[in-house]
Amino acid sequence: MKDTKQQWFKEAKYGLFIHWGLYSVLAGEWKGQEVEGIGEWIMNRFRIPVEEYRPLAKQFNPVYFNADELVRRAKEDWGMKYIVITTKHHDGFAMYDSQCSDYNIVKATPFGRDILKELQLACEKYDMKLGFYYSQAQDWDDPDGYYAGMDNSKKDFRAYLERKCKPQLRELLTNYGDVALIWFDTPMQMTEEESQELFDLVKSIQPNCLVSGRIGNHLGEYMSTGDNFIPLQPYAGDWEVPATLNDTWGFKKNDHNWKEADHILRLLLKINSRGGNYLLNIGPTALGDVPEDSIRILNQVGDFVKKNAEAIYATKAIPAPVYDMEWVTITGRPHKLYLNVIKPTRRVHITAFDNHVTHAYLVETGEDLEFQIGGPTSPTGHITVKIPEEYKTKAFYTIGLDIEEETLVNKDLDW
Ligand code: JFZ
Numbered sequence: 001m002k003d004t005k006q007q008w009f010k011e012a013k014y015g016l017f018i019h020w021g022l023y024s025v026l027a028g029e030w031k032g033q034e035v036e037g038i039g040e041w042i043m044n045r046f047r048i049p050v051e052e053y054r055p056l057a058k059q060f061n062p063v064y065f066n067a068d069e070l071v072r073r074a075k076e077d078w079g080m081k082y083i084v085i086t087t088k089h090h091d092g093f094a095m096y097d098s099q100c101s102d103y104n105i106v107k108a109t110p111f112g113r114d115i116l117k118e119l120q121l122a123c124e125k126y127d128m129k130l131g132f133y134y135s136q137a138q139d140w141d142d143p144d145g146y147y148a149g150m151d152n153s154k155k156d157f158r159a160y161l162e163r164k165c166k167p168q169l170r171e172l173l174t175n176y177g178d179v180a181l182i183w184f185d186t187p188m189q190m191t192e193e194e195s196q197e198l199f200d201l202v203k204s205i206q207p208n209c210l211v212s213g214r215i216g217n218h219l220g221e222y223m224s225t226g227d228n229f230i231p232l233q234p235y236a237g238d239w240e241v242p243a244t245l246n247d248t249w250g251f252k253k254n255d256h257n258w259k260e261a262d263h264i265l266r267l268l269l270k271i272n273s274r275g276g277n278y279l280l281n282i283g284p285t286a287l288g289d290v291p292e293d294s295i296r297i298l299n300q301v302g303d304f305v306k307k308n309a310e311a312i313y314a315t316k317a318i319p320a321p322v323y324d325m326e327w328v329t330i331t332g333r334p335h336k337l338y339l340n341v342i343k344p345t346r347r348v349h350i351t352a353f354d355n356h357v358t359h360a361y362l363v364e365t366g367e368d369l370e371f372q373i374g375g376p377t378s379p380t381g382h383i384t385v386k387i388p389e390e391y392k393t394k395a396f397y398t399i400g401l402d403i404e405e406e407t408l409v410n411k412d413l414d415w
Pocket residue numbers: 038040041185186225226227242249
């Protein structure tokens with residue numbers, strides 16, 4: 001994978017993914033039957049014919065959508081640094097005013113508003129990076145777009161690329177200000193040449209726009225993992241974990257399997273500790289509401305993120321600690337370590353730890369904390385930090401350590 005180059009992406013650490021489209025109208029159900037798995041795949045799973053899926057546009061009227069409120073929340077309440085929204089998912093429907101296909105939110109719905117323009121303006125106002133998800137290979141609406149699970153051998157994919165994919169990408173990169181990244185997805189059987197053409201197209205219009213790993217053929221500028229998959233081993237290069245809060249990307253009315261805030265926070269810190277970004281998804285309803293549970297969980301996570309911002313943003317991967325500790329996830333930056341306590345512990349004690357610490361403090365208050373290196377049985381190799389009594393039953397706080405070394409130094413186990 002090439003280097004991201006874009007400093008903002010290396011520092012962002014936490015972003016908002018938005019899956020929103022006509023599948024949100026169905027909310028996981030077609031003719032009384034519930035779809036198994038992810039909601040935005042409902043057209044594919046039930047093989048809904050184009051003539052029956054297209055009319056959903058007439059029911060798409062998200063009158064409660066408020067771009068300003070959503071971006072303000074993402075920035076101020078949730079502490080996110082970038083937003084990626086589905087501009088065209090596999091179902092082929094464009095969530096912006098497209099000139100090359102009338103199958104879009106402005107021309108085909110009673111709503112008639114360009115939500116992408118509204119988001120762009122709100123993101124400019126709040127200084128939020130905005131990126132576009134675009135399904136470049138699968139298009140279940142276009143006769144020549146790929147369709148997972150069906151015979152694609154008769155398709156003229158070249159025709160699709162020239163007729164819809166490239167013109168729409170040009171629109172997205174021309175009409176909506178600075179685009180932070182294009183989040184390509186599911187390249188299917190695209191050739192290297194085709195992936196390269198799309199890469200070059202993006203760069204020819206906006207050289208600073210990042211290209212996601214899923215453009216195919218190893219041409220992306222950063223690596224995207226699978227849903228909630230976190231690399232165990234250090235990964236050289238920039239990477240991102242796209243992830244769901246429940247078990248779907250697009251809204252499903254019956255999916256209440258929410259990961260609670262402690263779970264999400266644990267994942268965020270784990271990802272940050274290993275050097276990645278967390279792109280966390282919401283699936284708004286066809287009325288434009290964000291599910292209440294999503295807001296509740298993201299608010300809780302946001303409380304921690306805002307109070308402990310220095311332990312998150314612009315942190316760099318640190319070596320894995322020797323021991324697997326369930327109560328703490330360590331993040332770091334040059335000459336700093338952060339002990340993020342994610343489960344109450346009566347004793348903040350880390351062994352096989354060989355840094356020279358000059359100062360320890362509670363990040364949320366700045367209060368100095370006493371600490372001891374070594375102990376009665378050995379002069380070095382572990383650290384104990386004294387925490388205020390009330391913190392012994394508390395989770396979700398961070399202890400900052402100033403260290404002489406660049407990063408975490410583990411001690412040999414056989415001492
Ligand atoms: C894709 C989409 O098909 C899905 O609808 C959603 O948009 C998601 C973010 O991306 O699904 C994938 C694609 C690739 C992997 C996992 C889910 N993967 O590589 O593990």
